[in-house]
Structures are given as structure tokens and as C-alpha cells.
Amino acid sequence: MTSTLEIGTNGTGTKDDPVIVVLQLTGGNDYMNTVIPYNDPLYRDYRPIVNVPEDEVLVLDDEFGLHPTMGPIQDMYKDGNVAIIHGVGYENSPRSHFRSMDIWHTCEPDTLGTEGWLGRVVRELDPDKENVVTAVSMGPALFRALVAPNVPVATVENIDSYGLLTDITPEEKLNRVLGRYKRMYSPAIGTGAVMDYLGQTGLDALSGAEILNVAPASYSSTVEYSDSSIARKLKGIAQVHLAGLGSRVFYCDHGSFDTHADQVGLHTRLWSQVSQAIRDFFDDLEEHNAADNVVMFLFSEFGRRVYDNGSGTDHGAGGVCIAIGKGVEGGQYGQFPSTKASDLDQGDLIPDLDFRSVYTTLVEDWLGLDPVPIVGGTFEKPGFISK
């Protein structure tokens, strides 16, 4: 589609600016069966059913190993490109998916937040809104982490069909209608926050589509992605990244990791999909020499209960974060929380690293921004980004 509409200048980024890809493990990923304390005798006491047999653990060191499906991540760990951050969470975990996810998204454990931490990141990266595709959310939903007033986010379910009023022909008529659409959606005629949001979203959709439409057209790769929804999302992210449109923040999710029952099979399927998709994604970027400025960050709203329930595990507290990329200082950070029964809180691991610490490292050391206003305070900073 060509048109007379003005589009963003794409002037906010250069090829080497740091890019973050967030992969949210929705539903509460089981920390203990992801990074397994395989030499801790209590592990097998707590997990008579829902455990990983010792001979299947992918060993990282004397204490810990990865789930057997995480071979691609183990390989990258050996190359020094994976940081595992132990025991992440916050005090008084509510063990509710929704409240927990809200807290991770907004950095507000005590009150209700309205702005997402990445929304604030995007506002800092592109204060004059020069590029409406600075942030791209891949999938049908716009995650609250990305939401902030006056911050555009392109929410792309399928990049090949992303466009407005695409059925209208001929082109002259389409351009006439889209021109009017742009005027109807102009923020000047907004009445209140909801209307302004709608207006801004319409305008961002209009200009974002024009920019993003080039991405699939210019893409070619020898990498064949595995067959899963997370692989399709990461492929879409790779296409946009490789098109050089100045996108700096990507978001996607996979799930559901809410493994109350039949966990052994379910967790295996989920992690094999995630691990293979991550491998495909980085292979694709490597092939195009475009991996150096990308860090991927994995988190989940909480870990799961230490004791299994005979088939799965219930909602817990402390969890694990993983950062992947050439910019990462590989290794393990923080402590796996004590598994002694007397040290558990209502049967859960007590997190001893605040999630905002992890964000602080990403915001300051990777993206080069002042973390205090973004994460809402000063927190210790685990050094998992290379200097």
C-alpha cells in the first residue's frame, strides 16, 4: 500500500541500540522444576511425583540443573550468554495470578498501578513519539507492562494482515477514507481519557501499519522455526527487528504454566516449545548478524508451591528470571531460597531478591536509562549485564 499519509520518521534508533525482548511465562512457572536443585535431598522429599529424575537433569553445576527440555538454553549458558537469577519475587505474594501479574507489570506491590514499567521505558526511549513502533507487542493482547499514557504500542497478532480498512478499493478511495479517519481520530477532538486513548490508538494503528508492512516483505531466512505459537510470535519479532524499523521493546507470552495437575507432561511440552523457539529466534538473528544488541528476558508472575499435590503444584511465591543474549554476563545470580521446612512461608519459597532489582539492571545497564522513576525506587542491582 502506498499513500499520501505522513508516517513516523523512524528517526529514534540506530542499528546498534539495545533491544529488549520480554517473554512472559504466563500462569506461574514452576521454578523448582525449571532450575532444579537436584542435589538437595529435600527436593525429592517435597516432590515425590512432580520431579525430574536426576539422570535427566541438564547439569549446570554441582547444585543446579535445567529441565531436560531446555537443551538450547543449556548450550547458550555454556557459551556464557545466559543469566539465571534466583529467588525473585516480592513480599506478601498474594498468590493470585492476576494481582501478581499486575504487580510485575506496574511495579506497584501495594497500590494499584496504572502505568506499566515498559511503558515508562518506551516514553524515555522515544519522548517525542517519533516512532510508533518503538514498542511492539506480538499477539492479540496488549500487556499492562506496556501501557502508559501517550505511549504508542503496535499490537500485532499477525504481521502479514496488519492494516486498516484494507477491503476498500480503489486506492484513491482508500486514501480518501483513511485521510478522514486520521482527522476523526485526531486527539484534538478527544473528550476525556478513554476517548483520547481510542484516538491515539487509531492514529498509531494507521501509521504503525504502514511501517510494519515492510517487515515481512523484506525478510528472508534459512531458519525454519519450530511449530508453536511462541515460535510464530518470536518469528514476527525477528522480522520486525531485522527490518531495522527502530523497535526497541518487544513483548510476547506463552502459557499456560498454571500446572496444578498433570504437571510433568504439561511442563515438558511448554518448556520444549519455549526452548526451541528461543533457539530458532537467536539462530535467525545470528544468521543476519543482528543478535548482538538483543537481550531476551523471561519471567513468570510467581513460582509454585514447594510440595507437589500428587499431580501438579499449587500457587507459590518466589520464582526465577532468565536473561539471554550476547550482552548478558552469563552465570547465576542471587540465592536459591532455603528449602528447609522451617524456612518456608505457608509452604512456599521466600523470595529474597525483589523483582524490581532485576528490572533495575535491565533498565540501567542494558537500556541505559535512569531506573529509579521507572521501577519506582532504588534497588540492589545484580550484575547480569556485561560491562
Next chain:
Amino acid sequence: MTDQNLSLMAHLMRRAGFGASRDELETRTATGYEATVDELLNPEGQEPVDIYEFLRYYPLWWKPGTMGGLGHAPWVWRMINTKAPLQEKLCLFYHQLFATGVAKVDHYDEIEDMIDSFRTQGLGHYKDILMAVAQSPAMIYWLDNHENHADSVNENWGRELLELFTMGVGNYTETDVRECSRAFTGWTLKHKLPRFHMGRWDWEYEFRPEDHDFGAKSFLGHDGDFDGEEIIDIILEKPATAAFIARHLYSFFVADEPQVPAWSVIPPNDPEAVQFIADALMASDYHIGTVLKKIFNSDFFKEARFTRVKTPTEVVIGTLRLVEDTERPLPETMSWASQIGFMGQELLNPPSVEGWHSGIEWINSGTLMKRTNFTAEMISDRSRPGVAKIIDRIKSSGTKPEDVVDACLDVMGPLTIPDESRAELLDHARDLGDFNWEDERPGQGGETKLTEILQLVVSLREYQFA
């Protein structure tokens, strides 16, 4: 000028149904508002949709099993055709509240059975609905109650019963979650026959006394050897439950509220209205039909026009009922069912047990495109009888751009929009030149120009609201 009674009727039909054509609105306005409310609340007075009409075309949907992404098509077809729209609207209400998805359950049939129970019991007592849900095989599997045993408690159902289905966060302790879960041990599925080689078998609820924890429990300040039903009775006595369900009803039928997880932190936008609904719930022993009648006849409801963002289902079903000739089960029916998912609401497959984030969170750049593209395409299809009727009404209002724009806004709502938005439509109409209804040249006749205006009307921000 638009008849105020007709505007109010349009509001009622958008909320208690899926909108209505101008012809239907005129008939209903003549019947009267309260009489229409009573008719909506008595679905048994209407001829039911004959689902076998659909199944004759799509026999595989009798038991759709795991039919990829389209198991909800029969429900979509029902919504298009129903003469009792509030009944289907309530199914949507309960599906949002008791969100259960095929991504895990893996049997559309079982979730459809749950929706059926909403269809038959939705206007009755909330306790009966909770009991039906607690014993629904789909819900039991979705929240793992088949893994909730006397000797190993699984808290999934017990927690969500309290957090999402009755009280909301902050009104119970972790101990209450545990005790509640114990009371539902042994509420399980009958032994499943192997799925293959003899096809799928329906699941059935079963109570297994040998797997039920009959011991003493301490729950929300009460002590006793409670079972699940007694737990539900205790929950329903609590004002917090009435307040929580009231807020759900308000948010679905009256005006958008913040997302559910925020309710423990943010008070209702209209606390008096929510309290009014909560009181009505308590006074009627949670009789939903009684409460809905009070809501629809209240001033706060009548005044709350265009204060809810349409759900994707409302966008698609409302459009299809408006443009007509969508009643037969056709291949298009399947693509329309998919459209609802493209807009972010894949029915029978919500993203989680929390259901969908609603209100303004329905809107993002991708979903706004899907909404606009779908509605604009349908409303410009002059071969559809509903569109032809709309065009005829507008043509009869005159040929001047002002006449045409105002008639479009009237027939498509009636919609009230800011002067600036109307001015844009008017500028566009003027740029297109005269609306000469005799000119039928393809691409430039009066009707073609008119459909261009209609496409802009359904693209308006204001059109996203119900």
C-alpha cells in the same frame, strides 16, 4: 429529532441483547419499555433456536470435541438467531465470570454443557448456578478438582471460587482457601473411558465419599464438618459476596469498571448503584432475574448510555443482526465466529480463569483494526437486506450532505457525537458532492457515496461504545 423513547429502547437492546434494527426498535417502542424488559426476562415465551438446523449443515459440531478454534460456532449461530437475546447475553456474562477454556479442557462439548446450564438457569438463583458450575465436568477439569483428594488437597478450585466467583481478594485468608478446598474433595469426574479407539465419551460429575474429607473445618468464622454446598451457603451469606457479584453485574450491564483484580483496591465508580444491586441480591436470595429487572428499570441504568466499550462478541453479533441474511448456517458463519477471536475474545477459550480484560482494554492497535475492518466491510455490502433497509431510510431523508450525515447517525444508533466529529463527516459528505439517488453508476452513484459515509460512521471512536 430522534424520539427519546426510541433512543432509550436502543440502549436497552444494546445492553440486554445485541442491538436491534430500526424496525424492531420502533415496534418495541410502541410496546413500551417495561413491557420489553418483562419480555426479555421471560425467554420461555419465545420460540427457541433450533440448533438442529445448524447441525444439519455442520453435523460434526454435534460433539465438536477439539475442533480447532471453532467449537463456539453453534453458540455464535444461536446468538445471531435468538429471539430471546438476554438469555444469550447472560450466557456471555457467566462465561466471562466462570471463564473456562478448551486450551486445557480439550472438550468443547463439556464447556458447551456448562453454557447450556447458564442458558437454562441464568435468570434463576446464583446458588444454583454455583452448584451447577461446581459440578460441571468442564470446571472440575479446568480447575483440577478431580485432583483434589482427601489426602492431598488441590487448592485451584477452592481458591478461585473465593477469589473470582464469589468474594474477591481480601475477604478471606489462606486458611479459608485450604478449608474451602477440603470441603470439595471427592467432587470429581466419573472414570473416563479411554478417548480412543471408540471416540469421545461425555464426562460426568461424581461424588466419591471415600475421597471426601468429612473432617471438621473452620471456614470464614464458622466451624463444622462442611461439604461444598454448605461452604457455598456460608459464602452467599457474606455481604462481600453480594457486593462482588453486584459489581460484576454493574460492569457487564451498566458501565465499565476497572479490571476485576483492581476491585480490592479501587472503589466502584458508582458506589450507590452497586450497593443498590447488592441489596437487591441479598433481598432476593440472589435471584438474578429479579435483580436484572430492578437494574433495567433503574435511572442509573437508563442514564448510562454509551458508557461501555462493546465486547468483540457484541461488535460481531450486533453487526450481523443488523445487516441480516446471516441467519443460515453458511461457511461465512465459521469465519464470523473466528472474527470474534481476532478481536480478542475467543469464546470457550478465554486467556485464563480470570476471563477477558474488558472495557478499554479490549482496544489496542491490532483489535481496533479488526473491529473497524469487519464492521466497515459488512455495512457497505448493499446485497444484505438489513443494509438495503438502512440505505432506504437514509435516502428518504433527503439528498443534502447534512440530511445524509444526520440520517446515518440516527439510523446507526441513534448516535450522539461531538460537533467536531460530525463536522468531519459533513466535510467528507460535501467533498463527495450531491447524493443523487437516481445515479446508479458503479463507484460514483449516490448509494456508493452513502456507503462510504456509513463506513466512516462505524469507524468512529463513538461507535466502539454500547
